[in-house]
Amino acid sequence: DESDSTMYYESILKTIPENAPIILNSFASPSAWKNRIFLPDHQMDFIHALNQKSDRILLISFGNPYLIQGLPETPAYICAWKGSALMQNALVESLLGKNDFTGTLPITIPEIADRGFGIQLEQKPISFKASSFSPGNYIKYVMPYEIDSEISKVQPLLQKATADSAWPGAVLLAAKDGKIFFYDAVGYHTYKKKRAMRKSDIFDLASITKVVALTSAVMKLTESGQLDLDEKVVTYLPDFKGKQPKYFQQKSEMTIKHLLTHTAGLPPFKQYFLMDGEEKTRLDSVYNTEPVIGLEEETIYSDVGLITLGKVAEQVSGFPLDELVDSLVFKPLGMNTTFYNPPSEKLHRVxxxxxxxxxxxxxxxxxxxxxxxxxxxxVAGHAGLFSTAEDLAVFSQMMLNGGIYGWKRIFKEETVQLFTSKANVVEGSSRCLGWDSPEGKASGGVYLSDSSFGHTGYTGTSLWIDPENNMFVILLTNAVHPDRLWKDPKYFDWRQRVHSAVYEAVGITEKNPNLDWRKKWD
Incomplete structure (x- = not known):
């Protein structure tokens, strides 16, 4: 619709094969208050681009009959006059061959067609095989008993964790088979206890940004053919080679996959923020960062690599990372409370x-x-995204569905499978492409299946999606308040226990033999 961005239309254009048959419906009516009679400029540009890509376009105007004047190169045009249900149904009947085309123009469209003109077509009914395509599950809210879950122990555990100062407050959301059976908030925004935590509150996701924003952007760019996972980073970002000849060879051999799997040998973190100067100065330092080990020697979780990958995504797409993921992922999913740099009017919820x-x-x-x-x-690839539990639930269900939510396909199913499976770049590593999988004293609890994938965030956030059990658990907290040193060990202990309790609530009590309890629960 009119609110869709130019980037969104460009992404659609890239998915359309050359000379594909296209039926394009336009609901354009002259609007005096908008001072125009055609579609908005970015929509007109999109149709012009379609005409350059295919000469098999049928444009249907449910409204302004003069629309074709602005698109004279369009090969076939139907005036349907109004967008009423009656007119739309009549058009479909004719397109399916059930009714003949017998209409004529009651007006003249200058330089296009005279009054009384109309192509008369006798039709033959068209039959179609039933489509095998089906929509993905939407999330819906249910009472716990509707899925035979027993949640009586989950809420007390949340309260105990809060009382134990694991966090000032938290929001927990859990769903199975597309049904949200637990969604509640506990505690307060801070330990001063002036504002109670609400389910709709907005959290700094920290490193969950790496998967929900950056990895999603990489998935879209990979699907469109703009990004190759096995291509060298310097192909897209030449400055990444750095200025130290000693490291030219290794930096030149690092691939997009190395950055996604934290196997490039880059350090975990550097204090670029202490540097004086502009953003460009800090980015130059990021690109000049020297590796600390060789390629694929071991897995070192690295913010440096993901900051770099964020800039690769921007370079390849031509758009800032926040605009890219908002247009291609968040907006199509209706994730209206997911963004970088929260607007001031939402500050009371942040x-x-x-x-x-x-x-x-x-x-x-x-x-x-x-x-x-x-x-x-x-705005960065490694951190910066803010969101709510409910928005993340939509995203998680889309991933469980294999990249589709309702009728909105965000990713191809094979892309989701590729990015959420262990990459095995380093033997024994838990890392997938961007995502992580459970191992050891898993943050997502001890009942996660081996097919699970997820991520955590430094501020006190965790998200785990479990395809085998068809469920996901989202725990959002601000455990770094009032100081990051407060996190260890209480936050880590209670995070694992709460995630595990959700599984126990739905009757999953067989511990994954590959996972271990933290000492507090062992």
């Missing part, structure tokens, strides 16, 4: 994080907690 005394001073509220992301303008 959960504060740390009380800082290092790079910044005072309570961090309404801006990204991660210092490097903040110094890069709040």
């Amino acid at each position: 959960i504060p994080t740390e009380i800082a005394d290092r790079y910044r001073n005072g309570l961090i509220h309404g801006e990204v907690h991660d210092e490097n992301a903040h110094s890069l303008g709040g």
Whole structure:
């Protein structure tokens, strides 16, 4: 519709094969208050681009008959006059061959057709085989008993964790088979207990940004053929080679897959935010960062690689990362409370994080907690995204569905499978492409299946999706409040216990032999 961005139309255009048959419906009516009689410029540009890609286009105007004047190259045009249900049904009947085309123009369209003109077509009914395509599950809210779940122990555990100062407050959402059976908030925004936590509150996701935003962008760019996972990073971002000849060879051999799997040998973190100067200066330092081990020697979880990959996505697409994922993923899914740099009008819903005394001073509220992301303008591949449990539930269900939500296909099923399976770049590593899989003292609990994939965020967030059990669990907290040192060990202990309790609530009590309880629960 009119609110869709140019980027969104460009993404659609890239998926259409050359000279494909296209039926395009337009609901354009002259609007005096909009001072135009045609479609918005970006929609007109999209149709012009379609005409360049295919000469098998049928344009149907449910409204303004003069629309064709602005698109004279269009090979076939039907005036349907109004967008009423009656007119739409009549058109479909004719397109299916059930009724003849017998209409004539009651007006003249200058330089296109005279009054009384109309192509008369006698039709023969068209038969179609039933489509095998079906929509993906929508999430819906149910009472726990509707899926035979027993949640009586989950809420007390959340309360105990809060009382034990694992976090000031939390929101927990859990769903199985597309049905949300637990969704509640506990505690407060801070330990001052002035504002109670609400289910609709907005959290700084920290490193969950890496999968929900950046990895999603990479998935879309891979599907469109703009990005090759096995291509060298320097192909897309020549400056990544750096300025140190000693590391030219290794930096030149790093691929997109190395960055996604944390196997490039880059360090976990550097304090770029302490550098003086502009954002470009800090990015130059990111690109010049030297590796600490060789390629594929071991897995080192690296923010540096994901900051770089975010810039690759921007370079390849031609759009800022926040606009890219909003247009191609968040907006199509209706994730309207997922964004970088939260707008000021939503500040009352944004959960504060740390009380800082290092790079910044005072309570961090309404801006990204991660210092490097903040110094890069709040938009980065490794951190910066804010969201709600409900928006993340939609995203998680889409991933469980194999890339589709309702009738909206976001990713191909094979793309979801590729990115959420172990990459095995380093033997024994849990890393998938962007995503992680459960191992050891798993953050997502001890009952996760081996097919599960998820991620955590430094601020106190965790998201785990389990295809085998057809469920997902989202736990959002601000455990870094008032200080990041408060997290260990209480946050880590209670996070695992709460995730596990959700599984126990639906009767999954057989521990995965590959996973271990943390010491507190063992």
